[in-house]
Structures are given as structure tokens and as C-alpha cells.
Amino acid sequence: MLNTLLLNEGICSVITLNEELLIASGGVRRVYRHPENPKICIKVDARKDGRGAGATLAEACLFEQLMERRNQMDFVAISNYRGRVETNFGFGAMFDLIIDEINGRPSQILMKMLENEPQLVETDRFKTALKRFRRDLVQEAVLCRDLRPWNICVQKLEDGGLRLILIDGVGHARKKWFERIKPFVQVKMHYYFFSKYIFPEKRLCEFYTKRRSRYSWKPGPLLSERLDQHDKADINL
Ligand SMILES: Nc1ncnc2c1ncn2[C@@H]1O[C@H](COP(=O)(O)OP(=O)(O)O)[C@@H](O)[C@H]1O
Numbered sequence: 149m150l151n152t153l154l155l156n157e158g159i160c161s162v163i164t165l166n167e168e169l170l171i172a173s174g175g176v177r178r179v180y181r182h183p184e185n186p187k188i189c190i191k192v193d194a195r196k197d198g199r200g201a202g203a204t205l206a207e208a209c210l211f212e213q214l215m216e217r218r219n220q221m222d223f224v225a226i227s228n229y230r231g232r233v234e235t236n237f238g239f240g241a242m243f244d245l246i247i248d249e250i251n252g253r254p255s256q257i258l259m260k261m262l263e264n265e266p267q268l269v270e271t272d273r274f275k276t277a278l279k280r281f282r283r284d285l286v287q288e289a290v291l292c293r294d295l296r297p298w299n300i301c302v303q304k305l306e307d308g309g310l311r312l313i314l315i316d317g318v319g320h321a322r323k324k325w326f327e328r329i330k331p332f333v334q335v336k337m338h339y340y341f342f343s344k345y346i347f348p349e350k351r352l353c354e355f356y357t358k359r360r361s362r363y364s365w366k367p368g369p370l371l372s373e374r375l376d377q378h379d380k381a382d383i384n385l
């Protein structure tokens with residue numbers, strides 16, 4: 149609403165996104181790098197009607213409520229919401245783009261990491277990151293309905309460590325019902341979602357092998373395999 153008013157006043161303009169800026173497409177959204185700010189990504193609905201239409205606006209509204217409730221305090225384990233924007237593809241929601249510290253490229257999703265290097269799950273650096281992610285997410289005290297591995301980015305840190313960050317699936321369709329539940333029960337439910345999807349680690353591998361067909365995700369040019377292979381070639385030199 150405010151954006152529309154500002155647009156009419158000529159105060160804020162429409163941001164032009166193009167395929168070169170595409171990071172990835174999920175089941176219902178497309179995610180682009182902000183053309184003027186490489187640390188921000190913009191999510192837009194992939195379709196105007198039907199499945200997933202309106203998902204980006206609903207997510208923006210949810211984050212606006214959450215941020216108000218938290219006095220604008222940033223999340224630690226969830227990618228932070230940075231406001232609304234109008235784009236040539238319609239309504240956009242801005243979030244912190246999760247970037248690998250070692251090369252400044254968008255971080256890969258956990259699902260793809262499992263596909264490329266399944267042994268990662270067994271490493272200490274991954275186990276440490278997973279425990280920290282669970283601890284931080286429980287502390288954020290926001291119920292997250294969808295902790296599946298395509299909604300989690302694995303950020304490579306400068307010191308060789310990993311950080312897991314949730315980039316989608318915050319909130320719950322039956323949120324109203326959840327709000328009436330005592331906080332300690334909510335915490336227990338959070339642990340339940342974790343055990344259902346990703347904890348302990350071997351569940352991750354089962355998830356990857358058994359449910360692969362239900363995974364709808366495509367990398368864009370900014371996250372393509374070719375770049376990774378180029379990286380490997382550089383290392384071999
Ligand atoms: N904040 C972010 N940082 C890095 N990559 C992101 C971010 N948000 C989304 N992505 C990428 O875009 C993909 C699709 O985004 P997502 O919000 O999960 O869309 P959908 O609602 O369609 O599932 C993600 O799986 C991830 O690869």
C-alpha cells in the first residue's frame with residue numbers, strides 16, 4: 149500500500165530484474181539478486197494465478213508482524229527480511245542474501261550439498277553447524293513449518309566452518325492455533341520438526357534418497373554448476 153503510494157508520487161521506482169540475476173527457482177517463487185545491492189535478494193511469485201500466487205506477499209506480511217513483535221531485532225538462524233519492493237515481475241520481498249564468505253557467491257542449499265557430497269553430513273564441521281542451527285532456531289521462538297533441506301542454505305565461512313540459515317518456511321499455516329499453545333510446548337514442537345526432517349544427521353541422507361522426486365528447485369545463472377566446476381578447475385591449477 150505504502151509502496152503503491154510512493155510509486156504514484158514518483159518517490160520509489162520499479163526495480164528491473166532479469167534472468168542474469170536469477171539465483172534459484174523454488175516450488176513457487178523465483179529469487180533474484182538485487183541489481184544495486186549484492187547483499188540483498190528479491191523474492192517474487194513465479195505465477196500470477198494458481199498454486200503459490202500471493203505467497204511472497206503473505207511471507208512479507210508475516211515477517212512484518214514478527215519484526216514488530218521482536219522490536220526489529222534481527223534473526224540469527226533465519227535470513228532477515230528487509231522490506232517490500234515493486235519489480236517488473238510484480239511484488240517483491242527483500243531478504244539478506246546468504247553469501248559464502250570465501251568467494252562472495254550465493255550459498256548453496258543443503259539439499260544440493262547432500263547430493264554433491266553426501267559425506268558432508270558425517271563431518272564434525274557439519275554436525276557443529278547443525279547443532280548450532282537447532283539451538284538458534286529454537287531460541288528465535290518462531291515456529292517454522294518447513295525445515296526441509298531445500299529451505300536451508302549452507303554458508304561457507306572464512307575460517308572453514310559452516311553456518312546453516314533458514315531461507316523459507318517460516319511460520320505455520322495454522323499459526324493462529326499455534327499462538328495459543330504454551331511456549332514450552334512450542335519449543336517441543338520445534339524439536340519435533342527437527343527430528344522429523346533433519347536430526348539426527350542420518351535422517352538427512354534418508355530424506356535425500358527417498359524423497360528426491362518431490363524436490364522442485366532449479367539453480368539460476370548465479371548458482372549454476374558451471375561456476376562450481378570453474379572453481380574446482382582453479383583449485384587444480
Ligand atoms: N536469502 C537467500 N539467500 C540465498 N539464497 C536464497 C535466499 N532465499 C532464497 N534463496 C534461493 O532461492 C530458492 C527458492 O527460494 P524459496 O524462498 O525457498 O522459494 P519457494 O517458496 O518457491 O520454495 C532457495 O531454495 C535458495 O536456493
Ligand SMILES: [Mg+2]
Nearest residue numbers: 174298299316
Ligand atoms: Mg522453498
